[in-house]
Amino acid sequence: MNITNSMTDGAALTELGRRLARIRLDQNITQADLAEKAGVSKRTVERLESGAVGTQLSGFLRVCRVLQLLERLDAWIAEPAPSPIAQLKLRGKQRRRASAVREPGITVRPWIWGDET
16 A cells, blocks of 8 residues: 555554565564664563554654665655756755745735834
8 A cells, every 4th residue: 555645644654664564574484582682671662563543753763773764765755856957056055944924915024023913
C-alpha cells in the first residue's frame, strides 16, 4: 500500500509500522533484540510496529538505524533544491525566515510605541 496525503495519520503510521515489522522479520531480528540494539524498550518497538500514535521520533530513528534504513530517509525527505531564480535572489545566502502570506488590498501599518490599542 502506498502512503498518500489522503491517508489519515493513523493509517500512515500503521503502514509504516507494517513495513518496519516486515524488514525486521526479513532480517530475522526479534523485537527484543531490535529494542536492545536500538537502545529503546521492547514496548517502543511494539508501538512502532503497531502504528501507535504518540511514539517518539527519536525511537523511530534508532530503530531505523539498527535496521539500516536511516539513509533511506534522505530520499524520503530530500534536501530542497532552490530554484535558479531563488539562488540569484539569495546570492549564496540561505533563507532563514518564512514570509507571511498577505491578502491583496490589505496594508499593514507600522507599529509605533504607545499604539497598543
